[in-house]
Amino acid sequence: MPTPLRLGLAGLGTVGVGVIRMLASHSDLLSARAGRKIEMIAVSARSRTKDRGVDLSGFTFEDDPISLACRDDIDVFVELIGGEDGPAKAAVDAALNAGKHVVTANKAMLAIHGQSLAEKAERAHVELRFEAAVAGGIPVIKALTEGLAGNQISRVMGVMNGTCNYILTRMENEGVSYNEVFADAQALGYLEADPNLDVGGIDAGHKLALLSAISFGTKVNFSGVELEGIQRISITDIEQARDMGFRIKLLGVAQITGRGLEQRMQPCLVPASSALGQLENAANMVVLEGDAVGRVVLRGAGAGEGPTTSAVMSDVIDIARGFRRFTFGQPASSLKDIQAAQVSAAAAFYLRLTLKDAPGALAKITRALADAGVSIDRMRQYGHENTAAPVLMVTHKTTRAELNHALQGISDTGVTLDEPVAIRIEDV
Amino acid sequence: MPTPLRLGLAGLGTVGVGVIRMLASHSDLLSARAGRKIEMIAVSARSRTKDRGVDLSGFTFEDDPISLACRDDIDVFVELIGGEDGPAKAAVDAALNAGKHVVTANKAMLAIHGQSLAEKAERAHVELRFEAAVAGGIPVIKALTEGLAGNQISRVMGVMNGTCNYILTRMENEGVSYNEVFADAQALGYLEADPNLDVGGIDAGHKLALLSAISFGTKVNFSGVELEGIQRISITDIEQARDMGFRIKLLGVAQITGRGLEQRMQPCLVPASSALGQLENAANMVVLEGDAVGRVVLRGAGAGEGPTTSAVMSDVIDIARGFRRFTFGQPASSLKDIQAAQVSAAAAFYLRLTLKDAPGALAKITRALADAGVSIDRMRQYGHENTAAPVLMVTHKTTRAELNHALQGISDTGVTLDEPVAIRIEDV
Numbered sequence: 001m002p003t004p005l006r007l008g009l010a011g012l013g014t015v016g017v018g019v020i021r022m023l024a025s026h027s028d029l030l031s032a033r034a035g036r037k038i039e040m041i042a043v044s045a046r047s048r049t050k051d052r053g054v055d056l057s058g059f060t061f062e063d064d065p066i067s068l069a070c071r072d073d074i075d076v077f078v079e080l081i082g083g084e085d086g087p088a089k090a091a092v093d094a095a096l097n098a099g100k101h102v103v104t105a106n107k108a109m110l111a112i113h114g115q116s117l118a119e120k121a122e123r124a125h126v127e128l129r130f131e132a133a134v135a136g137g138i139p140v141i142k143a144l145t146e147g148l149a150g151n152q153i154s155r156v157m158g159v160m161n162g163t164c165n166y167i168l169t170r171m172e173n174e175g176v177s178y179n180e181v182f183a184d185a186q187a188l189g190y191l192e193a194d195p196n197l198d199v200g201g202i203d204a205g206h207k208l209a210l211l212s213a214i215s216f217g218t219k220v221n222f223s224g225v226e227l228e229g230i231q232r233i234s235i236t237d238i239e240q241a242r243d244m245g246f247r248i249k250l251l252g253v254a255q256i257t258g259r260g261l262e263q264r265m266q267p268c269l270v271p272a273s274s275a276l277g278q279l280e281n282a283a284n285m286v287v288l289e290g291d292a293v294g295r296v297v298l299r300g301a302g303a304g305e306g307p308t309t310s311a312v313m314s315d316v317i318d319i320a321r322g323f324r325r326f327t328f329g330q331p332a333s334s335l336k337d338i339q340a341a342q343v344s345a346a347a348a349f350y351l352r353l354t355l356k357d358a359p360g361a362l363a364k365i366t367r368a369l370a371d372a373g374v375s376i377d378r379m380r381q382y383g384h385e386n387t388a389a390p391v392l393m394v395t396h397k398t399t400r401a402e403l404n405h406a407l408q409g410i411s412d413t414g415v416t417l418d419e420p421v422a423i424r425i426e427d428v
Numbered sequence: 429m430p431t432p433l434r435l436g437l438a439g440l441g442t443v444g445v446g447v448i449r450m451l452a453s454h455s456d457l458l459s460a461r462a463g464r465k466i467e468m469i470a471v472s473a474r475s476r477t478k479d480r481g482v483d484l485s486g487f488t489f490e491d492d493p494i495s496l497a498c499r500d501d502i503d504v505f506v507e508l509i510g511g512e513d514g515p516a517k518a519a520v521d522a523a524l525n526a527g528k529h530v531v532t533a534n535k536a537m538l539a540i541h542g543q544s545l546a547e548k549a550e551r552a553h554v555e556l557r558f559e560a561a562v563a564g565g566i567p568v569i570k571a572l573t574e575g576l577a578g579n580q581i582s583r584v585m586g587v588m589n590g591t592c593n594y595i596l597t598r599m600e601n602e603g604v605s606y607n608e609v610f611a612d613a614q615a616l617g618y619l620e621a622d623p624n625l626d627v628g629g630i631d632a633g634h635k636l637a638l639l640s641a642i643s644f645g646t647k648v649n650f651s652g653v654e655l656e657g658i659q660r661i662s663i664t665d666i667e668q669a670r671d672m673g674f675r676i677k678l679l680g681v682a683q684i685t686g687r688g689l690e691q692r693m694q695p696c697l698v699p700a701s702s703a704l705g706q707l708e709n710a711a712n713m714v715v716l717e718g719d720a721v722g723r724v725v726l727r728g729a730g731a732g733e734g735p736t737t738s739a740v741m742s743d744v745i746d747i748a749r750g751f752r753r754f755t756f757g758q759p760a761s762s763l764k765d766i767q768a769a770q771v772s773a774a775a776a777f778y779l780r781l782t783l784k785d786a787p788g789a790l791a792k793i794t795r796a797l798a799d800a801g802v803s804i805d806r807m808r809q810y811g812h813e814n815t816a817a818p819v820l821m822v823t824h825k826t827t828r829a830e831l832n833h834a835l836q837g838i839s840d841t842g843v844t845l846d847e848p849v850a851i852r853i854e855d856v
Binding site: 018022026029030032033034035131137138139142143145146147148149150151152217275278290291292293294295296297298299300301306307309310311312313314316317318321322323324325326329330331334 | 446450454457458460461462463559565566567570571573574575576577578579580645703706718719720721722723724725726727728729734735737738739740741742744745746749750751752753754757758759762
């Protein structure tokens, strides 16, 4: 049997501990599959003494992840620190410079620095792998870069933030408000330290940017992702959607159109009967559309110790087997710099407006929509609550630009209270 | 760029033609992803002159697939002839003996000869790949051997014969009989030349045997698969199942229990609300359960030119990239020879009996069930059709052995017409 593959691991949070546990409990299985032993040599974390429930005594402890990354006795640097810059980025740079393979779960770092890191990895002839960065345990990076590598990919969609899906599912199933479920999610530790990473769609947007690059052979372009969070979704929206046969999901969609690379991560109405519509709680789902294969749907757990560890280990085993693949599936130098589409494909939109209880208010709204070229498919006005009258509409297909124009016109009428809520109805 | 990867292709049916088409239309994409050109050098088929709608003039034509497999100027032999023995097996043997990598879609050959072929490939230090043999375009072999390689797999389930699912779906949606839909499927060319390969569950059983080997690190054991086809499923069964919130699927289940390796490919009732229950028409679905990752569900097209070509090309690209993996995910010599479980896990069963219109018939049936230790959860008796009275039951959980004992007792009473239909209700 060849020499063992030697790992250095920085970051001993849930996933780091999971990796150490899996190496201990699955040693024979991993050796059989990888064709060689996989050994943890050294670890690094902020606290050397914290009790993490695993025995670290067999590993060298490095206080500095950069020192760990450069150790002569490791082959692979496993980065589980997180954060787009700071120690994670510094240590990954150091590892690549030192000719070490890197396995990371760090979607933020790759969404921002993916291109330069991929170039650096290629120059060093080492692997930079990130299966764990997207959709947790679902092997979607592998599916796209390898399993569907013969396909021209036409569209990628996904629900890739389990916390948002948990919040939306609970709102729907229990009829409780966003704020209430948000507070629960926070108490349960489901939210990032900065909750906006989750509920603002940023975390899921990072993942979408990585999937786009792999799918279309384009440079990672996170700043080109049209981002919108779930914070303004109300129970009213969820119930209205349900009445129309839809569910609201924080959905990512990426495709190349005549207008450029379209990447959107935003709440959408999707048919309740669709696979995406039926995705409950913290599960993740990715839908891949290829010209040969048609549509492939992958579902699984998007986070947590087990699923994320499974993904990290998949990359480690690939490296142990000697698999060598370009970071984004093809040479970094060949990734195209496609402009972000300024106008996304037309769609029907769900609108919720709150009108002042004033004569002619509705007429002013419908006039503003008509002036912007947005036509109404259906409309419903609810009983007045004090002086505020909610109005719900579904538009015919329109571009977001026309809709924004209409929303500006509506705002200018002065008859609305609050900002309107507009949710795209996605053809999935 | 490294030297091109040179292919020889035997079998110019739908998929063979698809491979030639994809190489022509996706040449740049494939080169970028594989890191080298992929070239077709020579082909072989029964007829040299048949018009297949693709230009073969650039390739050498070999009448004999064995000669093709041994050509000095090919690196990979792509076997798309089919059949468990005969020219396919002879050519694959020849290719491996000549030190060529082999990519095949031949589930029958691998289900029967997988172990010896894997050993031969390993001795020759070449790849024997078969992504296209299981679930068409769904990259499930890759998911199991690589994406989830860190997991101990506890159970694998799948609907993996699109034709059977098409027949069952149409029966359910249109209320037409098995025979009628079967005839349509045959007219549409959906069935193998020997339809029993499809409707008898054999084709899907081959696939299950391959998934088991990979999942559990066991030797392929097709003869250990408990096989049952869909031929005896009636509209009554489908309607009854629906009334109880179930759908009938030809479902494969493989797991290791204290009694050995359990592999079943048989019609089952699954909850209509489950992902498997909702699978319509010719789609395939595979459900993988790993100790770290939990449950991963993969859905896609299980057959057809595009999806199968996508899978073949995935293996070819892996080989072009230099990926080297044991045929069944670990060394052939390490695959365990686990005994087939003689007794499968207990389950509730749906039973349909047709009773003679004779006094006391039902009492005799219920007595036979009680004597075998099988208790009844619910029962329904229908209005008599001439003299035949259908009786439908759901049992409490029982083993198949006890149930068979009960069915023998029922047969011995002499009050039944036709053989009873028993369908397992699967916990998915």
